[in-house]
Amino acid sequence: MQAVVLEAFREPLQVQDVDRPELTPEGIIARVDGCGVCRSDWHCWQGDWDWFGYRPDPPHILGHEPCGTVVEVGAEVETVSEGDRIAIPFNFACGKCSLCRNGHENICENHVGLGFMNEAPGAFAEEVHVPNADINAVPLSDGISTDTAAGIGCRFMTSYHAMAHQGDVGDGESVVVHGCGGIGLSAIHIANALGANPIAVDIQAEKLEKAESLGAVATVDASQGDPVKEVHDITDGGADVSVDALGIETTCRNAVDSLGKGGRHVQVGLTTSEEAGEIPLPTDEFVAKEIQFVGSLGLQPSRYPEMLSMIESGKIDPTKLVEKTIDIQQVPDELAAMSDYGTLGIPVCTDFTA
The missing domain is CATH 3.90.180.10 (Medium-chain alcohol dehydrogenases, catalytic domain)
Incomplete structure (x- = not known):
């Protein structure tokens, strides 16, 4: 064969x-x-x-x-x-x-x-x-x-688990997705179906346009300005849920920093050889803002x-x-x-x- x-x-x-x-x-x-x-x-x-x-x-x-x-x-x-x-x-x-x-x-x-x-x-x-x-x-x-x-x-099935179970999104929550590849776009589509308000973040215009067609209520071009500040402005203080759908240090950190107090971060993207599985994170912010960080596999x-x-x-x-x-x-x-x-x-x- x-x-x-x-x-x-x-x-x-x-x-x-x-x-x-x-x-x-x-x-x-x-x-x-x-x-x-x-x-x-x-x-x-x-x-x-x-x-x-x-x-x-x-x-x-x-x-x-x-x-x-x-x-x-x-x-x-x-x-x-x-x-x-x-x-x-x-x-x-x-x-x-x-x-x-x-x-x-x-x-x-x-x-x-x-x-x-x-x-x-x-x-x-x-x-x-x-x-x-x-x-x-x-x-x-x-x-x-x-x-x-x-x-x-x-x-698609990984994004379903990430949104429906690990993120438990819905009820009008703001869900910011950093990285609009296959996982990110799937997460936006599914989060929208579950009753959340997804926000798409990427550096490519065509991917942001696709995200809009799949239910994103707002898009952020991360190549222009500060995407974290823009998410905070859109959500009036930070998102309820964030997703890193790519797995590089920039998207992971930006996703976590996009959260408001009491927010939940879902890590789906796995890292590259550059990170080798290790990304620095603002641990004290997790404590001070009671932020949750969860992984999601398959x-x-x-x-x-x-x-x-x-x-x-x-x-x-x-x-x-x-x-x-x-x-x-x-x-x-x-x-x-x-x-x-x-x-x-x-x-x-x-x-x-x-």
Whole structure:
């Protein structure tokens, strides 16, 4: 089968013929129907995140935002059948540890990151293996089209968890999102659907325009003046919730400084090699203003149904974030464009045999 293979960090990616994945007793093999092309794939290609455990040994297949159709089922799988259409979270869980048993499968004690770790070759491929399929293969109803399912990978489902659960936004709260890539734009769209008033901050006009179309009540061009002051002016004293959707020191610090007293910061973006996982923060301000700082990783498979229900009801629509569809031969160039932040929304690969 064809797959996008990382042969060496920061060297050009290649589409190669590789062996089909091997079926395990508790797993399934799915034909990949769609897979988003995400900045996290770019980070992996760059060799970032060894401090986070997300640095596979080349050669390795990239891709972590798939949906698919089940083509083979392991002997121990009980709830998944051949022919089922599924969403596939990137945060593979074991289903047995205390965190999984208590509804925190996204931070499973035995967490395996699809496309980011040796144990889980990725989904820029014709087929992908899903371990522990009874928990990691999320069934899709007929009401969720393949086009829609292809847009709910990492960025959209991560933003849903960040806004609905970790940020718990709503009730007219002001939510400022720093960085309007796929995660940031998804967060704006979802925050708006949850009843909050999102404010978009970025340095690119086209991304701010897109944010407006997705429900941002105000936009701030961070390349002009002081974005923190502008957010405080817009919100009359600081936002209720802030989001760093990029993961660099500037956006993280600006997001935290955008908060008013009693505010909540949600960190979604992971850092680059420049920060190596460490960003200085105003700790005393957290104390004096009683600011909360929470992280957000992926989405628990057990909580997918509430997101899918909002999609089926039309309250949120991941297809609004899909910038374009491409084939597997175009994936390397699409990732290369991310070196210059040249991607708007979510590009999705839907043709793996080109």
